[in-house]
Amino acid sequence: MPLALARRISANTVSVAGLVLGGAAALAYTHWGNPALALVGLALSIGWLIADGLDGMVARATKTASPLGRMLDGLCDHGVFALIYISLALTIDTPEAWILAVAAGAAHAVQSNMYEGERSRFHRRIRGVALDAPPVPTGNALVRFYDGVAGSIDRIAMPFERTLGQASDPVALGQSYAARAVAPLRFMALLTANVRVWAIFVACFAGNPRIFWWFEIVPLTLVAIVGLVWHRRVERAFVRNTAPPRSKTASRMHLS
Incomplete structure (x- = not known):
């Protein structure tokens, strides 16, 4: 640098x-x-x-x-992998290869976007900074689309954001959250470009690029799903544990 x-x-x-x-x-x-x-x-x-x-x-x-x-x-990131997928599909040049390449590329785009959103969300929260509302994408249409996909989970994660924003000590809550949320984030690190670079090399060195495409479509998609669900469970646990207790009067009114 x-x-x-x-x-x-x-x-x-x-x-x-x-x-x-x-x-x-x-x-x-x-x-x-x-x-x-x-x-x-x-x-x-x-x-x-x-x-x-x-x-x-x-x-x-x-x-x-x-x-x-x-x-x-983001475009350079996805563009490199797109070039690699296309180059490999061209060398095989069968309908099956093109279908696998396109499916793997689509899975990669969604997985990477979701992971980047989760990672930035985690680093913001550990500083005790909560979102007041889901961010509204700005800029040209392509920028708005990219930011909209990256921030789509923000809408689902708003209950925790409200809990963090209303905490008496947001930094302390953010640090407690980090201790629990670091595990799913480390698990989702399998979705980084580093893992894919080595997976492509291993598949090509083994003489079968299809190995990489299937690795992208099945195992990495499962990693994304498990990681997202795991992270949301951590959030829900904090929302439940920090919810203010209901008064006895309120409970009686609800029962009546």
Whole structure:
């Protein structure tokens, strides 16, 4: 990062550089039958992962984070995997391969978006910061759509947000929440790009890209579902345990 800052390289430029590295990885994986080129694809993918992490660091360090930058980062992320899926499907070029590639790509987009939303939600809450209302996406249509999908769980999670906002000590409640919620978040870390990069390499090195597509469609989808349900159960437990007790008068009125 110091080199990028010294040369005044923008976060968006880093994102695009990552996309170029990812595109080169996709090209290398078109020769997945060659173990040496599969290794080249892995090396280029790791370079893309570095760029993918660096762009956010540069944006925060230079205070240039923006909705457009978030969208560009997300598009570069999903775009690299889309290029890899397409390149692998082209090398097999059967209806079954294209169906698997499209299904895996759709599953990946939903899983990644949900995980990023869960992760940002977790880090905000541990600081004791609650949402007053689900965020309203702004910007152009594409930015609004991306932010809307990423924040869709916010609407479901509002009972906990209200509990956190009404707590006498939101920071203390946020820290208690973090101790319980860290387990599902760590479990959902299986949805990160790092895991997928290694899964693609293993499948290609084994000589069957279909292994990766099925890994994306079935096991990773189950990870997303289990993680989301687990996290919501943690939230509901806190909402129940911190709800104010009902008075005896209120109870008698309800019974009558």
